[in-house]
Amino acid sequence: MTATEYKAGSNLEKILSSGRFAVTGECGPPKGADVTIIEEKAKLLKGYVDAVNITDNQTAVVRVCSMASGYTAQQNGLEAIMQMTCRDRNRLAMQADILGAATLGLKNILCLTGDHMSFGNHPEARGVHDLDAINLIKMYKDMRDEKKFQCGEEMTVAPPLYIGCAENPFADPFELRALRLRKKIEAGADFIQTQCIFNVPKFKKWMEEVRALGLHKEIKILAGITPLKGVGGARYMQKFVPGIDVPQDIVDRMAACEKGAPSQAEGKKIAVEMIKEFTEIEGVAGVHIMAIEWEIAVPEIVEAAGLMPRPAVA
Amino acid sequence: MAGADVKPAAAEGGAAAPEAADEAPKKPVDPDFEPEIIVFACHYCAYAAADLAGSMRLQYPSNIRMIKLPCTGKLEVIHLLRAIEAGADGVYAAGCMEGECHYLKGNLWARKRVDHVKDLLTELGIEPERVEMYNMSSAMGARFAEVATEFTERMKQLGPSPVKRQGVSPHAAAREALGGVAMPDEAHPAAAATVEEGHAE
Amino acid sequence: MITAERKPFDEIVALVGDKKKVLVAGCDTCVAICLTGGEKEAEILASELRIKAQQEGREVEVEHTAAIRQCEWEYLDMIADTVEAADVVLSMACGIGIQSMAEKFAPKLVMPAVNTNMLGMPQEHAVWLERCVACGECRIGTTGGICPVVRCSKSLMNGPCGGSHDGLCEVTTPEKEDIECAWALIWERLKAQGREELMFMERPPKDWSKSSSGGPRKMVREEAKPV
Secondary structure (H helix, E strand, O other): OOHHHOOOOOHHHHHHHOOOOEEEEEEOOOOOOOOHHHHHHHHHHEOOEOEEEEOOOHHHOOOOOHHHHHHHHHHOOOOEEEEEEOOOOOHHHHHHHHHHHHHOOOOEEEEEOOOOHHHOOOOOOOOOOOOOHHHHHHHHHHHHHHOEOOOOOEOOOOOOOEEEEEEOOOOOOHHHHHHHHHHHHHHOOOEEEEEEOOOHHHHHHHHHHHHHOOHHHOOEEEEEEOOOOOHHHHHHHHHHOOOOOOOHHHHHHHHOOOOOHHHHHHHHHHHHHHHHHHHHOOOEEEEEEOOOOOHHHHHHHHHHOOOOOOOOOO | OOOOOOOOOOOOOOOOOOHHHOOOOOOOOOOOOOOOEEEEEEOOOHHHHHHHHHHOOOOOOOOEEEEEEOOHHHOOHHHHHHHHHOOOOEEEEEEOOOOOEOOEOHHHHHHHHHHHHHHHHHHOOOOHHHEEEEEOOOOOHHHHHHHHHHHHHHHHHHOOOOOOOOOOOHHHHHHHHHHHHOEOOOOOOOOOOOHHHOOOO | OEEEEEOOHHHHHHHHOOOOEEEEEEEOOHHHHOOOOOHHHHHHHHHHHHHHHHHOOOOOEEEEEEEOOOOOHHHHHOOHHHHHHOOEEEEOOOHHHHHHHHHHOOOOEEEEOEEEEEEEEEEEOOEEEEEEOOOOOOOHHHOOOOOHHHHOOOOOOOOOOOOOEOOEOOOOOOOOOOOEOHHHHHHHHHHHOOOHHHHHOOOOOOOHHHOHHHOOOOOOOHHHOOO
16 A cells, blocks of 8 residues: 555554554553653563554543653654543544644544543543544544544644544444444444453354454454453453453463462463464454553563564555 | 339330340430330221230330321321420331231331331431331230330430420320321320329320 | 432531521422422421421421422412511422522522432332433434433443443442443334334434533523413
8 A cells, every 4th residue: 555545654554454463552641740651661562562552541540641641652662542532522622632643643543432430530520422432433534534623614634543443342232243343434443442352252253243244344353352460350350340251261270370470471371372363363453452550461472472573564 | 004103014025124234324314214105006906905905904104105096007207207396205106017907008108107207317316216116916915015115115215305395295296297197095094194193294 | 300309407407507487398299299399398307407406405487388389480479478488498399499489589598408310200109210311402213212311321322332231331330220221222122113223323423502511591482472
């Protein structure tokens, strides 16, 4: 593809467009006006992932905003995938922010609904929800492709954006999940990252439905994983996090290990096994590794999964 | 005649001694304090049990003053509150055994309302134990006496209501609040005025 | 109907302050139906206030009354004398009725004795569920008669989100009551109606200017205004 055929020309877009298996990571910004944390995480992940998600008030807990942290990451040589949640901003702010992000050189944007306020540290806040994620995807697509604001007015310079969204193959109603993906594609999403997968057979079933609709050809799908550190984390996700399906055999494998290094090794091993399976599934264009507060595990996992070195696409 | 003495009923499990025997009381109990207690009793069971207690010559405190209702289900939150407002130290509803209410569920409604009044008393900073709901059948004369004794003793431990007023009769206020729902007093020792016995009015 | 819940008692006592003549004014429409502020409840609150005053050795006169509907000034005429005689009125009506009294009897002190909480539907006796937020742009014709603005915790127009599980909203926790996922309900309803395709139609952003976000609203029926 030539530069003019890219939507934004980000590293992530180029790699996915080339058909290479992409690797993305995730970083949570700090809970304070501190730029060093992101700098450190960027240095850790640089060269091992093609781009990194910078979360935006994840689980409704206030942290440095995604745009500023994303800019810091890019200044430190690691491409960012900025996140935008509908919970915190109205359509004015979301348009203004994306224009700001574009002027700072940020190109990848993940459009999310956002976890409900009640989960976070400011449960009394009023949730904005002026738009939902699908409205947001369409709004950004129209800004990029039609050069128009949501109100229809023309803007001076369109932001070059590579638009992503999330999808949860395991949420209910299950029968809807592949069809909902189509709605996101129709709205204008270019890539999706799934919620973390532990139940690979169920994920394969979802991919079957996705392929039956031909959706894998219209959008780049990155399968999400979260490497487990210990059996406690596995059990917690199994019981308390809605929409995450942790099969018992994974919990058992983790439970069989001693705490600490042996558990962590097993967790990484499971992650590597899953990534290798993902590379074999038709329609899976990459992996999204969410090693939250365990970014240090990512280089080893990417290496063991045989995904090094990361490609450099012109 | 029954009702004249303040002796505890000779019923099994009756409160024969003050509960203070096992632990130090929270505030000093005035041995001369005679609580004024209003009892809303249903015609079919509790009031009949009271009659039976009388004919069995069972002793129970004269502190209780009864008001007869066709059913405790007729009791409203405001009736209980008005009795408290008028200075009753304690108020209880006595109805049929659960499942045996003559009007099917009246006693269940009464219990809900009594529980609600407990919440209102709590928010007023008044002990919720001053209001209660009891169930008994018409054959349970001994139980009637036992309840009267237990509740009186409980009120003695709690002391006078923080809302006592001079010159206002809780019994009269409760009866007035009920209006036409209260049934006429029969010649019942606990229902009739016991001014002759020096009972505080 | 509009539902409300009585304020905590201590808050009500604080609103009355040191006023000597208190009138508790109930309303016999919505708040009476939701068992919060009708004449019965006004009488109970009045009794409680008198009990409180007696406990604290204060002299306070507390009366109670009720209007058929506090939001309509013609009905307020009927209780005007009682209102004028009071130092402070504790209104148990919904926010509309309280403000209506405050306006009609201004500058008389009118205090809220309740928190108006929702436009609710009685699901069964003594249980009310929020069903409408008066957004001014009703779209439930295409969502099977189920409102996503208020019944979806995130007011999604194109739901469900990824937190929907077992037909429940992600906001449901073991401690909280089950909250149904509105979009799961909408999907089931559309299926039952044979209109599944509506689930996949692209729903544009809402026009929030029609809701209270656009400023306080006014409605006029010109054809009905007196000549």
